[in-house]
Amino acid sequence: MNTLxxxxxxxxxxxxxxxxIKGTPQRPMCGNSDRALRALRESGAPITAVDILPDPQIRQxxxxxxxxxxxxxxxxxxxxxxxxxICEALAASGELRQKLDEALGVERVQTxxxxxxxxx
Amino acid sequence: xxADSIRARLEDAFPGAEVAVLDRTGGGDHFQVxxxxxxxxGLPLIDQHRLxxxxxxxxxxxxxxxxLRIQTKGTAxx
Numbered sequence: 001m002n003t004l005x006x007x008x009x010x011x012x013x014x015x016x017x018x019x020x021i022k023g024t025p026q027r028p029m030c031g032n033s034d035r036a037l038r039a040l041r042e043s044g045a046p047i048t049a050v051d052i053l054p055d056p057q058i059r060q061x062x063x064x065x066x067x068x069x070x071x072x073x074x075x076x077x078x079x080x081x082x083x084x085x086i087c088e089a090l091a092a093s094g095e096l097r098q099k100l101d102e103a104l105g106v107e108r109v110q111t112x113x114x115x116x117x118x119x120x
Numbered sequence: 121x122x123a124d125s126i127r128a129r130l131e132d133a134f135p136g137a138e139v140a141v142l143d144r145t146g147g148g149d150h151f152q153v154x155x156x157x158x159x160x161x162g163l164p165l166i167d168q169h170r171l172x173x174x175x176x177x178x179x180x181x182x183x184x185x186x187x188l189r190i191q192t193k194g195t196a197x198x
Contacts (some may be wrong), residue, residue: 032187069173069180070188082166085190089165 005061007117008050015048016104018068018075020062025049025112032084035056036072041090045076046111047101055119059103077103122148122184126176133175134159149186154193161194167190 002010011018017040023029025037025047039046052058053069063069066080074081076099081087090096100108123141130139130153132180137157144150153172158167172190 069177080166082169086165086169
């Protein structure tokens, strides 16, 4: 089985929009995770969410990889966009939609899915 | 006080910056920080936030800051 770290990198590199949150898109457990999800939805993003709560190691490995200390963390095509504050600001200015249009094309399906990581 | 410690670190990291620290919940661990500094001029938002996170690294790592909201602004357009 792949290590947590490998699974995290795999999600980030393969999913169009990967978002690491507390809770799930259906039931966010943190106001900031909710703010990031809203910004993504408003901007027409497909969402692949990873809940970091089941294992504290997920957050440790994620932050070690991204160099970003807080949750949520949003990646578009493998690139870290930022946390809730940046997503909100970029959604409000229209830059997030523009970035998504450029990265994923204008005609995109706005799917929402969840990926569960498993400890090795 | 965590808020004082946050302010001191931000003022150290961004000399001459306009710094505001708000304890959002009154609980002493959810903070909103606003920093206006020439250091941010011309930098993408994510790099501006990275600088703030770096300045507060120790406080984020040891749990002093449980939740952090960041607002940054350069001085070029301010």
